[in-house]
Amino acid sequence: MKFFPTLILSLIFSLTAWASQPSIYGKNGVVVAHDLEACQAGIEILKNGGNAVDAAVAVSYALTVTHPQAGNLGGGGFMLIHLADGQKVAIDYREMAPGEAHRDMFLDDSGRVVDQLSVRGGLAVGVPGTVAGMQLALDKYGSMSRKKVMKPAIKLARQGFQISYDLAYSFGWLNKAAEGFNETRRVFCRNGEIYMPGETFKQPDLAKTLKLIQKKGNAGFYEGAVATALVKSSSSYGGMITLADLQNYKPQIRKPVTGNYRGFEVSSMPPPSSGGITLISMLNMLEPMVFDSVGWHSAQHIQILAEVEKRAYADRSVWLGDPDYFSVPQEKLLSKEYARLRMTDYDSLSVTPSDSIYPLNDRDLAGIHLNGHESEETTHFSVIDQWGNAVSVTTTLNWSFGSYVTVEGFGFLLNNEMDDFSAKPGEPNSFGLIGNEANAIEPNKRMLSSMTPTIVSRDGKVVLVLGAPGGSTIITTVLQVINNMIDFGMPVHDAVNVPRFHHQWQPDVIYYGPGAISPDTAVLLKSMGYELTPRYGYGEVNAISRDKIFGGWIGAPDLKTASHGAAY
Ligand code: GLY
Numbered sequence: 001m002k003f004f005p006t007l008i009l010s011l012i013f014s015l016t017a018w019a020s021q022p023s024i025y026g027k028n029g030v031v032v033a034h035d036l037e038a039c040q041a042g043i044e045i046l047k048n049g050g051n052a053v054d055a056a057v058a059v060s061y062a063l064t065v066t067h068p069q070a071g072n073l074g075g076g077g078f079m080l081i082h083l084a085d086g087q088k089v090a091i092d093y094r095e096m097a098p099g100e101a102h103r104d105m106f107l108d109d110s111g112r113v114v115d116q117l118s119v120r121g122g123l124a125v126g127v128p129g130t131v132a133g134m135q136l137a138l139d140k141y142g143s144m145s146r147k148k149v150m151k152p153a154i155k156l157a158r159q160g161f162q163i164s165y166d167l168a169y170s171f172g173w174l175n176k177a178a179e180g181f182n183e184t185r186r187v188f189c190r191n192g193e194i195y196m197p198g199e200t201f202k203q204p205d206l207a208k209t210l211k212l213i214q215k216k217g218n219a220g221f222y223e224g225a226v227a228t229a230l231v232k233s234s235s236s237y238g239g240m241i242t243l244a245d246l247q248n249y250k251p252q253i254r255k256p257v258t259g260n261y262r263g264f265e266v267s268s269m270p271p272p273s274s275g276g277i278t279l280i281s282m283l284n285m286l287e288p289m290v291f292d293s294v295g296w297h298s299a300q301h302i303q304i305l306a307e308v309e310k311r312a313y314a315d316r317s318v319w320l321g322d323p324d325y326f327s328v329p330q331e332k333l334l335s336k337e338y339a340r341l342r343m344t345d346y347d348s349l350s351v352t353p354s355d356s357i358y359p360l361n362d363r364d365l366a367g368i369h370l371n372g373h374e375s376e377e378t379t380h381f382s383v384i385d386q387w388g389n390a391v392s393v394t395t396t397l398n399w400s401f402g403s404y405v406t407v408e409g410f411g412f413l414l415n416n417e418m419d420d421f422s423a424k425p426g427e428p429n430s431f432g433l434i435g436n437e438a439n440a441i442e443p444n445k446r447m448l449s450s451m452t453p454t455i456v457s458r459d460g461k462v463v464l465v466l467g468a469p470g471g472s473t474i475i476t477t478v479l480q481v482i483n484n485m486i487d488f489g490m491p492v493h494d495a496v497n498v499p500r501f502h503h504q505w506q507p508d509v510i511y512y513g514p515g516a517i518s519p520d521t522a523v524l525l526k527s528m529g530y531e532l533t534p535r536y537g538y539g540e541v542n543a544i545s546r547d548k549i550f551g552g553w554i555g556a557p558d559l560k561t562a563s564h565g566a567a568y
Contacts, residue, residue, distance in 0.1 A: 022493045024555030025547065026384075026567025031059060032542040032555040033381035037161050038062035038071070039566035041152035042383055045144065047568055052385040053081060053141040054149050056393050057134045059381050061153035061210065064130075065203060066161055068188060068413060069170050069400040070379040070469065073209065073221065074230070075415040076129035077395030078269045079137055080256055080453040084388040086460050088258070088267050089141070093133020093251040094446040095126030095417040100240045103441050106423040113423045122239020124403040124416035126447060128230075130395060131213055131221040133251040140253070150214040157210055157411075160202035166562055168197040174401055181404040183233070187411055188401070205411030222246040226410055233407045234414060248444070259283055259334060262486055264463070268454040268478075269394075271328050274320040275452030278475045282312045283482065284339030291487040297499075297516065299524035300348070305483070306503040306510050306530065309476050310357050311342045313505035318359035321438030322446040328438070329360070351529035354508035377401075378451065378469030382544045384553050390462040390544075392453035394469070420447035428506070450474045456482065463546045464492065468558075470539030473502045473511075477539035485545070492545035492556040500538040511535040 024030065029052075031042035041062035042055035050058075056079060063071025076095040082088050104111075106118045118124050138146060163171075175189035185191055187205065195201060212220035220226065227246045234241045256267040259280030266283060268276030285308040294301050319329055332338050345352055378396035396415070397403075403416035419429050422439040439448040452474050456464035464485065468477040477500055484495035499516035503509070509531045510517075517525070522532055540561040547554045555565030 020491070020494055022491065022554040022556065024557070024565035024567050025550070025552055026555065027550070027552035028386040028568050029055070029384060030544045030553045030555040030565060030567040031055060031381065031383050032544055032557045032563070032565040033059050034063060034071070034379050034540065034542070034563050035066040035164070036564040036566065037066045037156055038381070039564050041156070043566045043568055044152055045149055046385055048148070050144045050149065051142065051387065052383045052389040052391040053137050054144040055383045055385065056381070056391040057138050057142060058149040058152055059383065060130065060134055060393060060395060061150050062156055063379060063381070063395070064210070064412065065153050065156040065206060067167075067379055070377045070396055072128070072130055072395060072397050072402070072415065073213075073412040074128045074130075074407065075395060075397040075402060076126070076417065077133065077393060078273055078449070078451050078453050079133065080267065080269060080392040080455055081141055082267060082390045082455045082457065082462050083141070088256050088455070090254040090256045090269055091133055091137050091251060092254050092272065092446070093129035093136070094272050094449060095129050095415055096245075096249060097418065097421070097441055097443055097445050097447070098127060098241045098245045099248070099443045100242070101418070101441050101443050105441060111424070113427060118419040118421070118423050118429075119399060119416045120404055122234040122237035122241075122403070122405060124418045125234050125239050125241060125405065125414045126417040127241055127245045127249050128415060129249060129251055132218050132249055135218050136251045136253070146217060147214055150210060154207055154210045154214065157203040157207035160200040163195050163197055163199050163201045164562070165197040167201075168195050170400060171195050178401070178404045181406070183406040183408045184401070184404050184413065187406050203411050205409055209410045209412060222249060226407070229410050230407045230414070233405055237403070237405050239405070257330065257334060261287060261482065263458065264486060265457045266454065266482070267457070268452055270323070271320055271330070271448070272322040272446040273449040273451050274316045275450055275475050275478070276454070277320060277328075277330060277333050278312045278316050279452055279454065279478055281315065281333050281339060282308045282475070282479050284334070284336050285311060285343050286483065287336070288340070288343070296484075296488050297518070297521065299521050299528070302501060302510065302517065302521065302525060303348070303528060303530070305476070305480070305501075307346050307352060308343070309479075309503040310352070310354055310505045313503070314354070314357045314359045317505070318436045319438060321448050325442055325445045326438040349528065353529075354505050357505065378471070378474070380453065380467035380469055380540065380542050382465040382467065382542050384462070384465060384544050388462060390455050390465045392455050392465045392467050394451035394453045394467045394474070396451065396469070417447055420449060452478045454478055461546075464543065466541055466543035468539035468541045472504050473538045476500070476502045476504070477541060481541055481543065492543055492554055496541045496543050496556040496558050497560065502538060509533045513538050
């Protein structure tokens with residue numbers, strides 16, 4: 001009786017003997033996130049009978065403590081949920097522009113964008129959504145009390161945790177960068193007496209704030225002492241957020257965007273993120289390509305992806321924005337037929353210059369050419385529970401440590417998400433991304449995002465949960481992991497950990513991480529007409545995949561950035 005399964009297993013083992021082995025495996029539940037403490041917070045909830053949404057809320061609050069570069073109370077994010085019964089839902093807790101925000105708020109009298117105004121200080125701050133988003137997730141899809149899921153974060157803030165190399169390094173540069181932001185330097189940089197790796201970091205102010213939220217829910221953050229201090233801290237750096245803005249903040253439940261790639265169902269974040277539509281549109285353009293005879297990261301492989309990325313990012317620049325303010329042509333952008341038409345000018349032997357690629361193929365919508373600084377922050381985590389519920393969360397302050405404004409006495413940073421709006425239609429933001437009318441600033445509007453929390457399933461069952469930080473590179477990072485797994489047969493931990501590259505239409509350049517393009521491949525690509533620019537690393541994919549051999553789940557943290565996972 002046992003012969004058949006044993007034979008199958010032996011065959012699988014012999015076929016995969018050469019493959020690298022995963023370090024994280026769980027039969028019941030897995031959490032993959034930037035910090036080990038945050039993963040453990042999630043696993044503790046799962047082991048105590050919580051579901052993946054309960055665990056995700058616990059991880060999100062824990063990251064507020066352990067990963068202040070991106071984990072947050074003062075920012076926002078997106079949560080994609082695929083319940084074991086097949087239900088899929090997206091929770092949008094993206095920040096909103098303050099009620100007094102206006103289209104030209106970052107321009108000077110002569111209509112030029114004022115340097116740094118949308119990235120540092122109070123005007124950069126959007127109305128935070130995380131606390132309300134977590135409450136909505138818990139109310140609608142969780143099973144545990146707020147008291148229970150916030151306990152691990154409060155303990156971490158009160159008792160402290162060991163500072164990692166990565167965090168000490170970030171605090172070190174923050175100390176220099178945040179000159180003039182005294183509360184930030186006091187809380188995170190000990191007023192210039194820099195923290196060393198291995199020291200214990202305690203955050204009593206943050207513990208107090210978390211306790212207030214634990215006790216009062218949304219009222220503990222959007223009203224009362226925290227809200228008053230938030231408005232005061234933001235306005236002392238020139239901000240315009242009011243108490244009314246905080247009270248009016250509303251997270252939204254949205255329908256995920258879905259597509260199909262070689263028999264796999266792909267669900268991802270709808271607008272106001274550009275992530276899902278751009279990802280699915282790129283997969284649609286890739287689907288007719290045959291990869292059987294294409295070498296991984298060969299010139300041909302890189303060329304195909306770069307051409308697909310250029311076309312999808314051109315569309316992103318004009319057609320994506322907050323759907324409550326702008327009519328996004330979602331159906332068209334997601335259709336296979338549109339993808340086919342989009343690739344009719346693709347030539348496998350040469351570059352299609354970005355200058356000749358127009359958004360939605362409309363020549364009147366030509367882009368503007370400028371480069372911008374790239375920031376790599378934001379954080380992604382993935383959770384799976386014993387019932388097969390999956391949660392994919394990407395959350396952010398935008399840049400590392402956001403606007404640098406810390407709410408005085410309450411220990412948390414405010415985002416600089418206003419920079420994700422198009423400060424001046426046609427000009428690029430700090431990621432070099434070009435936006436237009438769809439993403440112009442309006443009161444209470446949500447700024448366009450690239451965050452791409454994604455869940456891939458087959459026959460209705462989850463097979464892959466993933467996402468990444470990395471600003472404009474998020475979407476192409478997620479694309480490459482899916483491409484690596486489905487088209488090149490890599491196991492998830494390899495697909496996540498191999499090097500990556502990126503094209504975003506403008507500037508017309510292929511960026512590549514260490515080891516992503518070999519010197520002889522670079523010669524071939526240059527001879528086709530591509531410009532190549534090296535860049536340090538891409539994103540931090542934190543993924544979970546169904547294990548084909550034992551039937552549980554494999555956690556795949558991105559080891560390039562010292563990410564973590566935990567399982568049971
Ligand atoms: N702030 C980065 C993003 O939302 O894409």
